[in-house]
Amino acid sequence: MKPSIPQGTRDFSPIVVRRRQYIFNTLRSIFENYGFQPLETPAMENLQTLTGKYGEEGDRLIFKILNNGLHEKKDSDKEKLNEEWSKLLSKPYSSPIITERALRYDLTIPFARFVVMNQNDLAFPFRRYQMQPVWRADRPQRGRYREFWQCDCDVVGSTSLINEAELLCIYQAAFHELNIPKITLKINSRKLLAGLAEIAGVPLQMMEMTIALDKLDKIGWDGVTKELQQRGIDENGILRIKEVIGINGKNIEKIAALKNQMQSSEIGLQGIQELEQTIAYQQQLSSGVWQSEILVDVSLARGLNYYTGVIVEVTTDAVKMGSLGGGGRYDDLTGLFGLKGLSGVGVSFGIDRIYDVMEELNVFPVQLVPGGKVMLVNFGGENESYALKVLQQIRNAGIAAEIYPDAAKFDKQMKYANKRGFAFVVLPGDEEREKQLLSVKNFTTGEQQMISLQEAILKFQ
RNA sequence: GAGAUAUUAGCUCAGCUGGUUAGAGCGUCGGUUUGUGGUUCCGAAGGUCGUGGGUUCGAAACCCAUAUGUCUCCCCA
Secondary structure, three states: OOOOOOOOOOOOOHHHHHHHHHHHHHHHHHHHHHEEEEEEOEEEEEEEHOOOOHHHHHOOOEEEEOOOHHHHHHHHHHHHHHHHHHHHHHHOOOOOOOOOOOOOOOOHHHHHHHHHHHHOOOOOOOEEEEEEEEOOOOOEOOOOOEEEEEEEEEEOOOOOHHHHHHHHHHHHHHHOOOOOEEEEEEEEEHHHHHHHHHHOOOHHHHHHHHHHHHOHHHHHHHHHHHHHHHHOOOOHHHHHHHHHHHHHHHHEEEEEHHHHOOOOOOHHHHHHHHHHOOOOHHHHHOOOOOOOEOOOOOOOOOOOOOOOOEEEEEEEOOOOOOOOEEEEEEOOHHHOOOOOOOOEEEEEEEEHHHHHHHHHHOOOOOHOOOOOOEEEEOHHHHHHHHHHHHHHHHOOOOOEEEOOOOOOOOHHHHHHHEEEEEEEEOOOOOOHHHHHHHEEOOOOOOOEEOOOOOHHHHHHH
Protein backbone atom coordinates (compact mmCIF):
# COMPACT_ATOMS: atom_id res chain seq x y z
CA MET A 1 0.00 0.00 0.00
CA LYS A 2 0.96 3.60 -0.50
CA PRO A 3 1.74 5.30 2.82
CA SER A 4 -0.21 8.43 3.66
CA ILE A 5 -1.43 10.46 6.63
CA PRO A 6 -4.97 11.74 7.30
CA GLN A 7 -6.06 14.97 5.65
CA GLY A 8 -4.91 18.06 7.46
CA THR A 9 -2.34 16.29 9.66
CA ARG A 10 1.43 16.55 9.46
CA ASP A 11 4.60 14.69 10.37
CA PHE A 12 7.23 16.80 12.09
CA SER A 13 10.79 16.03 11.01
CA PRO A 14 13.67 16.43 13.51
CA ILE A 15 14.50 19.99 12.52
CA VAL A 16 10.83 20.96 12.65
CA VAL A 17 10.39 19.38 16.07
CA ARG A 18 13.41 21.31 17.35
CA ARG A 19 11.95 24.56 16.09
CA ARG A 20 8.54 23.80 17.52
CA GLN A 21 10.12 22.95 20.84
CA TYR A 22 11.91 26.26 20.73
CA ILE A 23 8.53 28.00 20.47
CA PHE A 24 6.99 25.85 23.23
CA ASN A 25 9.97 26.40 25.53
CA THR A 26 9.92 30.15 24.96
CA LEU A 27 6.22 30.35 25.79
CA ARG A 28 6.54 27.98 28.74
CA SER A 29 9.23 30.03 30.40
CA ILE A 30 7.18 33.20 29.99
CA PHE A 31 4.05 31.54 31.41
CA GLU A 32 6.04 30.25 34.38
CA ASN A 33 7.58 33.67 34.85
CA TYR A 34 4.09 35.12 35.21
CA GLY A 35 3.12 32.48 37.76
CA PHE A 36 1.06 30.14 35.62
CA GLN A 37 0.96 26.40 36.27
CA PRO A 38 0.87 23.60 33.70
CA LEU A 39 -2.21 21.51 33.02
CA GLU A 40 -2.90 18.63 30.66
CA THR A 41 -6.28 17.06 29.86
CA PRO A 42 -7.21 13.97 27.80
CA ALA A 43 -7.19 14.00 24.01
CA MET A 44 -10.81 12.91 24.13
CA GLU A 45 -13.72 14.27 26.12
CA ASN A 46 -17.25 13.04 26.55
CA LEU A 47 -19.12 14.34 23.55
CA GLN A 48 -21.67 15.92 25.84
CA THR A 49 -18.95 18.08 27.38
CA LEU A 50 -18.20 19.62 24.00
CA THR A 51 -21.50 19.91 22.14
CA GLY A 52 -23.29 23.23 22.27
CA LYS A 53 -20.19 25.11 23.41
CA TYR A 54 -18.86 26.34 20.10
CA GLY A 55 -22.03 27.29 18.25
CA GLU A 56 -23.71 25.44 15.43
CA GLU A 57 -20.68 25.61 13.15
CA GLY A 58 -18.45 24.43 15.95
CA ASP A 59 -20.59 21.39 16.67
CA ARG A 60 -20.27 20.37 13.05
CA LEU A 61 -16.47 20.52 13.27
CA ILE A 62 -16.10 18.29 16.33
CA PHE A 63 -14.34 15.01 15.55
CA LYS A 64 -16.57 12.31 16.99
CA ILE A 65 -15.27 8.89 17.98
CA LEU A 66 -17.33 5.88 17.02
CA ASN A 67 -18.12 3.70 20.04
CA ASN A 68 -16.32 0.41 19.91
CA GLY A 69 -18.11 -2.87 20.45
CA LEU A 70 -21.16 -1.76 18.51
CA HIS A 71 -21.51 -5.23 16.96
CA GLU A 72 -21.45 -6.79 20.42
CA LYS A 73 -24.59 -4.98 21.63
CA LYS A 74 -27.49 -6.98 22.95
CA ASP A 75 -30.30 -7.57 20.47
CA SER A 76 -32.59 -5.15 22.29
CA ASP A 77 -30.01 -2.40 21.91
CA LYS A 78 -29.38 -3.26 18.30
CA GLU A 79 -32.86 -2.23 17.24
CA LYS A 80 -32.29 1.18 18.73
CA LEU A 81 -28.84 1.28 17.19
CA ASN A 82 -30.25 0.57 13.74
CA GLU A 83 -32.70 3.38 14.14
CA GLU A 84 -30.07 5.88 15.28
CA TRP A 85 -27.74 4.74 12.54
CA SER A 86 -30.22 5.44 9.77
CA LYS A 87 -30.84 8.89 11.24
CA LEU A 88 -27.10 9.49 11.13
CA LEU A 89 -26.93 8.42 7.48
CA SER A 90 -29.68 10.79 6.42
CA LYS A 91 -28.48 13.94 8.23
CA PRO A 92 -25.86 15.21 10.68
CA TYR A 93 -26.81 13.52 13.91
CA SER A 94 -25.19 11.99 16.93
CA SER A 95 -26.38 9.88 19.79
CA PRO A 96 -24.71 8.33 22.85
CA ILE A 97 -25.37 4.85 21.46
CA ILE A 98 -23.25 5.62 18.40
CA THR A 99 -20.70 8.02 19.82
CA GLU A 100 -20.02 8.92 23.42
CA ARG A 101 -16.61 10.51 23.03
CA ALA A 102 -15.04 13.15 20.82
CA LEU A 103 -11.61 14.66 20.27
CA ARG A 104 -10.79 17.87 22.09
CA TYR A 105 -11.86 20.90 20.01
CA ASP A 106 -10.04 23.53 22.06
CA LEU A 107 -8.37 23.83 25.46
CA THR A 108 -10.74 26.26 27.11
CA ILE A 109 -13.78 24.03 27.55
CA PRO A 110 -11.74 21.11 28.94
CA PHE A 111 -10.14 23.63 31.28
CA ALA A 112 -13.53 24.83 32.47
CA ARG A 113 -14.58 21.21 32.98
CA PHE A 114 -11.41 20.58 34.97
CA VAL A 115 -11.95 23.63 37.15
CA VAL A 116 -15.49 22.60 38.00
CA MET A 117 -14.46 19.02 38.78
CA ASN A 118 -11.61 20.17 41.01
CA GLN A 119 -13.09 23.35 42.45
CA ASN A 120 -12.51 22.27 46.04
CA ASP A 121 -8.81 21.60 45.57
CA LEU A 122 -7.79 24.62 43.52
CA ALA A 123 -6.52 27.89 44.93
CA PHE A 124 -8.42 30.71 43.26
CA PRO A 125 -7.54 32.76 41.35
CA PHE A 126 -6.23 29.75 39.46
CA ARG A 127 -3.66 30.45 36.77
CA ARG A 128 -2.90 27.71 34.30
CA TYR A 129 -1.24 27.23 30.92
CA GLN A 130 -1.81 24.30 28.62
CA MET A 131 -0.06 23.29 25.40
CA GLN A 132 -1.69 20.36 23.62
CA PRO A 133 -3.08 19.38 20.24
CA VAL A 134 -6.72 19.95 19.34
CA TRP A 135 -8.71 18.57 16.41
CA ARG A 136 -11.24 20.10 14.07
CA ALA A 137 -13.00 18.51 11.10
CA ASP A 138 -12.45 21.67 9.09
CA ARG A 139 -11.38 21.88 5.47
CA PRO A 140 -7.59 22.32 5.53
CA GLN A 141 -6.02 25.42 4.02
CA ARG A 142 -2.80 27.35 4.42
CA GLY A 143 -2.25 27.84 8.16
CA ARG A 144 -5.29 25.74 8.94
CA TYR A 145 -5.01 22.11 9.93
CA ARG A 146 -7.23 19.34 11.25
CA GLU A 147 -4.77 18.59 14.00
CA PHE A 148 -3.03 21.60 15.48
CA TRP A 149 -1.55 22.75 18.77
CA GLN A 150 -2.93 25.43 21.03
CA CYS A 151 -1.10 27.13 23.86
CA ASP A 152 -3.60 28.60 26.28
CA CYS A 153 -3.02 30.71 29.31
CA ASP A 154 -5.99 31.56 31.56
CA VAL A 155 -6.87 32.97 34.97
CA VAL A 156 -10.16 32.02 36.61
CA GLY A 157 -11.64 33.32 39.81
CA SER A 158 -10.75 36.98 39.48
CA THR A 159 -12.47 39.89 37.77
CA SER A 160 -9.51 42.24 38.13
CA LEU A 161 -8.36 43.89 34.94
CA ILE A 162 -4.80 43.33 36.10
CA ASN A 163 -5.29 39.88 34.61
CA GLU A 164 -6.17 41.31 31.22
CA ALA A 165 -3.14 43.57 31.41
CA GLU A 166 -0.85 40.71 32.33
CA LEU A 167 -2.06 38.62 29.45
CA LEU A 168 -1.34 41.50 27.07
CA CYS A 169 2.15 41.63 28.54
CA ILE A 170 2.56 37.91 27.98
CA TYR A 171 1.67 38.38 24.33
CA GLN A 172 4.14 41.21 24.01
CA ALA A 173 6.90 39.35 25.81
CA ALA A 174 6.31 36.21 23.76
CA PHE A 175 6.36 37.82 20.33
CA HIS A 176 9.33 39.91 21.35
CA GLU A 177 11.25 36.79 22.46
CA LEU A 178 10.27 34.95 19.30
CA ASN A 179 11.54 37.85 17.23
CA ILE A 180 8.38 38.27 15.14
CA PRO A 181 8.14 41.85 13.88
CA LYS A 182 5.19 44.15 13.20
CA ILE A 183 2.94 42.64 15.85
CA THR A 184 -0.32 44.39 16.67
CA LEU A 185 -2.52 43.51 19.64
CA LYS A 186 -6.00 44.63 18.77
CA ILE A 187 -8.25 45.03 21.78
CA ASN A 188 -11.93 45.67 22.09
CA SER A 189 -14.72 44.89 24.49
CA ARG A 190 -17.86 42.87 24.02
CA LYS A 191 -19.56 45.45 26.21
CA LEU A 192 -18.51 48.23 23.90
CA LEU A 193 -19.98 46.25 20.99
CA ALA A 194 -23.20 45.80 22.96
CA GLY A 195 -23.21 49.56 23.55
CA LEU A 196 -22.65 50.18 19.87
CA ALA A 197 -25.62 47.97 19.04
CA GLU A 198 -27.67 49.96 21.55
CA ILE A 199 -26.87 53.38 20.15
CA ALA A 200 -27.40 52.05 16.63
CA GLY A 201 -30.91 51.16 17.77
CA VAL A 202 -30.45 47.40 17.33
CA PRO A 203 -29.62 46.14 20.85
CA LEU A 204 -30.82 42.64 20.04
CA GLN A 205 -28.75 42.28 16.89
CA MET A 206 -25.37 42.75 18.48
CA MET A 207 -24.12 39.39 17.17
CA GLU A 208 -25.20 40.05 13.59
CA MET A 209 -23.68 43.49 13.69
CA THR A 210 -20.46 42.15 15.12
CA ILE A 211 -20.08 39.42 12.51
CA ALA A 212 -20.49 41.99 9.76
CA LEU A 213 -18.05 44.42 11.40
CA ASP A 214 -15.43 41.74 11.79
CA LYS A 215 -15.10 41.59 8.02
CA LEU A 216 -14.21 45.27 7.68
CA ASP A 217 -10.55 44.45 6.95
CA LYS A 218 -11.49 42.07 4.21
CA ILE A 219 -14.48 43.56 2.43
CA GLY A 220 -14.22 47.24 3.29
CA TRP A 221 -16.99 49.67 4.17
CA ASP A 222 -19.09 48.98 1.09
CA GLY A 223 -19.18 45.27 1.89
CA VAL A 224 -19.94 45.82 5.55
CA THR A 225 -22.71 48.26 4.74
CA LYS A 226 -24.30 45.66 2.48
CA GLU A 227 -24.03 42.99 5.15
CA LEU A 228 -25.52 45.27 7.78
CA GLN A 229 -28.43 46.06 5.46
CA GLN A 230 -28.97 42.38 4.79
CA ARG A 231 -29.03 41.75 8.51
CA GLY A 232 -31.84 44.26 8.90
CA ILE A 233 -30.04 47.26 10.35
CA ASP A 234 -31.49 50.55 9.13
CA GLU A 235 -29.65 53.43 7.52
CA ASN A 236 -29.61 55.52 10.66
CA GLY A 237 -28.10 52.67 12.63
CA ILE A 238 -25.47 52.07 9.99
CA LEU A 239 -24.58 55.74 10.09
CA ARG A 240 -24.07 55.63 13.85
CA ILE A 241 -21.96 52.50 13.54
CA LYS A 242 -19.85 54.09 10.84
CA GLU A 243 -19.36 57.15 12.97
CA VAL A 244 -18.09 55.12 15.92
CA ILE A 245 -15.89 52.76 13.93
CA GLY A 246 -14.48 55.68 11.99
CA ILE A 247 -12.95 57.21 15.10
CA ASN A 248 -9.23 57.57 14.55
CA GLY A 249 -6.20 58.54 16.53
CA LYS A 250 -4.19 57.26 19.44
CA ASN A 251 -5.80 54.99 21.97
CA ILE A 252 -6.32 57.82 24.45
CA GLU A 253 -8.01 59.97 21.82
CA LYS A 254 -10.13 57.07 20.68
CA ILE A 255 -11.25 56.33 24.21
CA ALA A 256 -12.19 59.94 24.81
CA ALA A 257 -14.18 60.06 21.60
CA LEU A 258 -15.86 56.76 22.34
CA LYS A 259 -16.91 57.96 25.78
CA ASN A 260 -18.58 60.85 24.08
CA GLN A 261 -20.38 58.64 21.60
CA MET A 262 -21.48 56.12 24.20
CA GLN A 263 -23.03 58.57 26.63
CA SER A 264 -26.47 57.06 26.26
CA SER A 265 -25.29 53.49 26.74
CA GLU A 266 -24.39 52.33 30.19
CA ILE A 267 -22.88 49.09 29.02
CA GLY A 268 -20.92 50.84 26.29
CA LEU A 269 -19.41 53.23 28.81
CA GLN A 270 -18.52 50.32 31.03
CA GLY A 271 -16.74 48.66 28.14
CA ILE A 272 -14.68 51.76 27.40
CA GLN A 273 -13.76 52.16 30.98
CA GLU A 274 -12.54 48.58 31.14
CA LEU A 275 -10.39 49.15 28.09
CA GLU A 276 -9.00 52.32 29.59
CA GLN A 277 -8.17 50.60 32.88
CA THR A 278 -6.63 47.60 31.13
CA ILE A 279 -4.34 49.84 29.11
CA ALA A 280 -3.41 51.80 32.21
CA TYR A 281 -2.46 48.63 34.08
CA GLN A 282 -0.59 47.35 31.07
CA GLN A 283 1.52 50.49 30.89
CA GLN A 284 2.59 50.02 34.49
CA LEU A 285 3.67 46.46 33.78
CA SER A 286 5.20 47.13 30.38
CA SER A 287 8.82 46.56 29.52
CA GLY A 288 10.62 49.13 27.42
CA VAL A 289 11.98 46.59 24.94
CA TRP A 290 8.64 45.32 23.64
CA GLN A 291 7.95 46.66 20.19
CA SER A 292 4.40 45.50 19.56
CA GLU A 293 1.57 47.98 19.46
CA ILE A 294 -1.67 47.79 21.39
CA LEU A 295 -4.52 49.15 19.35
CA VAL A 296 -8.10 49.78 20.38
CA ASP A 297 -10.18 48.49 17.48
CA VAL A 298 -13.95 48.65 17.77
CA SER A 299 -14.40 46.46 14.69
CA LEU A 300 -12.65 43.52 16.33
CA ALA A 301 -15.19 40.79 16.97
CA ARG A 302 -13.74 37.30 17.72
CA GLY A 303 -16.09 34.48 16.94
CA LEU A 304 -16.40 32.55 20.16
CA ASN A 305 -19.73 32.77 21.88
CA TYR A 306 -18.57 32.90 25.44
CA TYR A 307 -16.58 36.15 25.58
CA THR A 308 -18.23 38.86 27.64
CA GLY A 309 -15.65 41.58 28.34
CA VAL A 310 -12.31 42.63 26.91
CA ILE A 311 -11.29 40.73 23.80
CA VAL A 312 -7.91 40.66 22.06
CA GLU A 313 -6.42 39.42 18.83
CA VAL A 314 -2.81 39.26 17.64
CA THR A 315 -1.76 39.85 14.06
CA THR A 316 1.45 40.59 12.23
CA ASP A 317 1.84 42.78 9.19
CA ALA A 318 5.08 41.05 8.28
CA VAL A 319 3.38 38.07 6.61
CA LYS A 320 0.00 37.42 5.09
CA MET A 321 -1.55 35.15 7.69
CA GLY A 322 -4.64 35.01 9.87
CA SER A 323 -4.44 35.85 13.55
CA LEU A 324 -1.60 34.37 15.59
CA GLY A 325 -3.65 34.27 18.75
CA GLY A 326 -6.60 35.68 20.56
CA GLY A 327 -8.53 35.63 23.76
CA GLY A 328 -10.73 37.50 26.13
CA ARG A 329 -12.83 37.63 29.25
CA TYR A 330 -15.61 35.12 29.78
CA ASP A 331 -17.77 35.82 32.79
CA ASP A 332 -19.54 32.56 33.23
CA LEU A 333 -17.71 29.80 31.45
CA THR A 334 -17.91 27.30 34.28
CA GLY A 335 -21.60 28.06 34.67
CA LEU A 336 -22.17 25.65 31.80
CA PHE A 337 -20.92 22.91 34.12
CA GLY A 338 -22.82 24.07 37.17
CA LEU A 339 -20.32 26.38 38.84
CA LYS A 340 -21.79 29.88 38.74
CA GLY A 341 -20.16 33.24 39.24
CA LEU A 342 -16.59 32.30 38.38
CA SER A 343 -15.08 34.77 35.94
CA GLY A 344 -12.13 33.94 33.73
CA VAL A 345 -9.89 35.56 31.18
CA GLY A 346 -7.44 33.90 28.85
CA VAL A 347 -5.42 34.04 25.68
CA SER A 348 -4.41 31.45 23.14
CA PHE A 349 -1.31 31.17 20.92
CA GLY A 350 -1.74 29.58 17.51
CA ILE A 351 1.63 27.95 17.47
CA ASP A 352 1.28 26.29 14.06
CA ARG A 353 0.73 29.66 12.47
CA ILE A 354 3.47 31.20 14.59
CA TYR A 355 5.77 28.48 13.24
CA ASP A 356 4.79 29.18 9.64
CA VAL A 357 5.34 32.90 10.12
CA MET A 358 8.72 32.39 11.78
CA GLU A 359 9.84 30.08 9.02
CA GLU A 360 8.76 32.49 6.33
CA LEU A 361 10.58 35.32 8.07
CA ASN A 362 13.55 33.09 8.84
CA VAL A 363 13.78 34.20 12.48
CA PHE A 364 14.59 30.88 14.15
CA PRO A 365 17.92 30.94 16.00
CA VAL A 366 20.70 29.41 13.87
CA GLN A 367 21.86 27.09 16.65
CA LEU A 368 18.65 25.10 16.13
CA VAL A 369 20.22 23.32 13.14
CA PRO A 370 19.92 19.56 13.46
CA GLY A 371 22.83 17.28 14.21
CA GLY A 372 24.96 16.21 17.12
CA LYS A 373 28.15 17.65 18.39
CA VAL A 374 30.74 14.94 17.82
CA MET A 375 31.07 11.91 15.57
CA LEU A 376 33.81 9.29 15.81
CA VAL A 377 34.94 7.67 12.60
CA ASN A 378 35.01 3.87 12.85
CA PHE A 379 38.28 2.37 11.54
CA GLY A 380 37.38 -1.15 12.70
CA GLY A 381 39.35 -3.74 14.66
CA GLU A 382 41.45 -2.47 17.56
CA ASN A 383 40.74 1.07 16.47
CA GLU A 384 37.04 0.45 17.02
CA SER A 385 37.67 -0.65 20.60
CA TYR A 386 39.79 2.42 21.18
CA ALA A 387 37.02 4.59 19.69
CA LEU A 388 34.36 3.06 21.93
CA LYS A 389 36.42 3.78 25.03
CA VAL A 390 36.93 7.37 23.92
CA LEU A 391 33.25 7.71 23.01
CA GLN A 392 32.16 6.75 26.50
CA GLN A 393 34.48 9.27 28.09
CA ILE A 394 33.25 12.06 25.85
CA ARG A 395 29.68 11.21 26.80
CA ASN A 396 30.61 11.11 30.49
CA ALA A 397 31.84 14.67 30.09
CA GLY A 398 28.28 15.58 29.09
CA ILE A 399 28.91 16.02 25.38
CA ALA A 400 26.57 14.46 22.84
CA ALA A 401 28.64 12.05 20.77
CA GLU A 402 28.19 9.03 18.58
CA ILE A 403 30.29 6.57 16.60
CA TYR A 404 29.64 5.50 13.04
CA PRO A 405 28.43 1.98 13.80
CA ASP A 406 30.02 0.23 10.81
CA ALA A 407 33.64 0.21 9.70
CA ALA A 408 32.48 1.62 6.37
CA LYS A 409 34.62 3.38 3.83
CA PHE A 410 36.16 6.57 5.06
CA ASP A 411 34.54 8.64 2.36
CA LYS A 412 31.11 7.32 3.28
CA GLN A 413 31.58 8.09 6.96
CA MET A 414 32.74 11.63 6.21
CA LYS A 415 29.84 12.27 3.90
CA TYR A 416 27.45 11.02 6.56
CA ALA A 417 29.04 13.31 9.13
CA ASN A 418 28.68 16.21 6.77
CA LYS A 419 25.03 15.53 6.12
CA ARG A 420 24.24 15.18 9.80
CA GLY A 421 25.95 18.45 10.53
CA PHE A 422 28.33 17.42 13.31
CA ALA A 423 30.45 20.17 14.76
CA PHE A 424 33.48 17.90 15.17
CA VAL A 425 34.68 14.62 13.73
CA VAL A 426 37.16 12.50 15.69
CA LEU A 427 39.54 10.18 13.81
CA PRO A 428 40.77 7.42 16.12
CA GLY A 429 43.06 5.46 13.77
CA ASP A 430 46.28 3.44 14.15
CA GLU A 431 48.60 6.36 14.81
CA GLU A 432 46.22 8.00 17.29
CA ARG A 433 45.68 4.75 19.18
CA GLU A 434 49.40 4.10 19.49
CA LYS A 435 50.06 7.62 20.76
CA GLN A 436 46.85 7.58 22.88
CA LEU A 437 45.77 10.82 21.17
CA LEU A 438 42.91 11.88 18.92
CA SER A 439 42.78 13.68 15.62
CA VAL A 440 39.95 16.19 15.94
CA LYS A 441 38.58 17.90 12.88
CA ASN A 442 36.50 21.04 13.22
CA PHE A 443 33.86 20.41 10.58
CA THR A 444 32.97 24.03 10.11
CA THR A 445 36.48 25.35 9.48
CA GLY A 446 38.06 22.11 8.24
CA GLU A 447 40.96 22.64 10.63
CA GLN A 448 42.39 19.49 12.23
CA GLN A 449 44.85 18.74 15.02
CA MET A 450 46.09 15.77 17.04
CA ILE A 451 45.44 16.32 20.74
CA SER A 452 44.75 14.45 23.96
CA LEU A 453 41.25 13.38 25.04
CA GLN A 454 41.22 16.06 27.78
CA GLU A 455 42.10 18.79 25.31
CA ALA A 456 39.52 17.47 22.89
CA ILE A 457 36.78 17.57 25.53
CA LEU A 458 37.66 21.17 26.34
CA LYS A 459 37.40 21.97 22.64
CA PHE A 460 33.99 20.34 22.36
CA GLN A 461 32.61 22.38 25.23
C1' G B 1 -21.17 22.80 3.09
C1' A B 2 -20.20 25.59 -2.20
C1' G B 3 -16.69 26.91 -6.10
C1' A B 4 -11.61 27.22 -8.52
C1' U B 5 -6.94 24.92 -9.41
C1' A B 6 -2.97 21.42 -9.20
C1' U B 7 -1.04 16.14 -8.79
C1' U B 8 4.65 13.14 -13.91
C1' A B 9 11.47 9.53 -10.45
C1' G B 10 13.11 10.41 -3.27
C1' C B 11 12.80 16.30 -4.23
C1' U B 12 11.91 20.56 -7.80
C1' C B 13 9.91 20.51 -12.42
C1' A B 14 9.90 19.83 -18.43
C1' G B 15 6.84 16.89 -21.61
C1' C B 16 4.21 21.03 -28.22
C1' U B 17 -3.24 21.23 -30.80
C1' G B 18 -3.66 13.09 -28.30
C1' G B 19 1.18 9.68 -31.98
C1' U B 20 7.16 5.02 -31.17
C1' U B 21 11.01 2.43 -25.69
C1' A B 22 8.16 9.54 -20.64
C1' G B 23 12.99 13.51 -19.88
C1' A B 24 16.26 17.17 -16.95
C1' G B 25 18.56 19.08 -12.53
C1' C B 26 19.32 17.85 -7.62
C1' G B 27 19.46 13.66 -4.43
C1' U B 28 20.46 8.19 -3.79
C1' C B 29 23.63 4.00 -4.74
C1' G B 30 28.26 1.90 -6.95
C1' G B 31 33.30 2.85 -8.79
C1' U B 32 37.47 6.43 -8.78
C1' U B 33 44.14 2.19 -3.86
C1' U B 34 38.91 1.93 3.06
C1' G B 35 42.83 8.54 6.35
C1' U B 36 39.82 13.58 4.83
C1' G B 37 33.29 15.64 4.00
C1' G B 38 30.96 20.06 2.39
C1' U B 39 33.62 20.94 -3.50
C1' U B 40 36.65 15.95 -8.97
C1' C B 41 35.44 12.49 -12.65
C1' C B 42 32.82 7.83 -14.52
C1' G B 43 28.61 4.81 -14.15
C1' A B 44 23.89 2.76 -12.38
C1' A B 45 19.31 2.22 -10.22
C1' G B 46 14.74 4.56 -9.69
C1' G B 47 8.19 6.25 -12.88
C1' U B 48 1.04 1.45 -12.02
C1' C B 49 2.26 9.62 -15.28
C1' G B 50 -2.40 10.32 -7.59
C1' U B 51 -6.43 6.28 -7.97
C1' G B 52 -10.75 4.11 -10.72
C1' G B 53 -13.67 4.34 -14.98
C1' G B 54 -14.65 6.30 -20.07
C1' U B 55 -13.68 8.43 -25.29
C1' U B 56 -10.03 6.85 -29.17
C1' C B 57 -6.65 2.72 -33.89
C1' G B 58 -3.69 5.16 -30.02
C1' A B 59 -4.23 8.96 -23.55
C1' A B 60 0.68 11.67 -19.07
C1' A B 61 -2.42 14.93 -22.36
C1' C B 62 -9.60 14.87 -23.63
C1' C B 63 -14.29 13.50 -20.36
C1' C B 64 -16.48 11.62 -15.51
C1' A B 65 -15.80 10.07 -10.50
C1' U B 66 -12.61 9.90 -6.28
C1' A B 67 -8.21 11.03 -2.89
C1' U B 68 -4.70 14.69 -1.42
C1' G B 69 -2.49 19.77 -1.67
C1' U B 70 -3.36 25.03 -2.63
C1' C B 71 -6.85 29.28 -3.22
C1' U B 72 -11.85 31.91 -2.70
C1' C B 73 -16.71 31.83 0.10
C1' C B 74 -18.09 30.22 5.05
C1' C B 75 -15.86 29.74 9.63
C1' C B 76 -11.61 29.80 12.49
C1' A B 77 -6.00 29.23 15.45
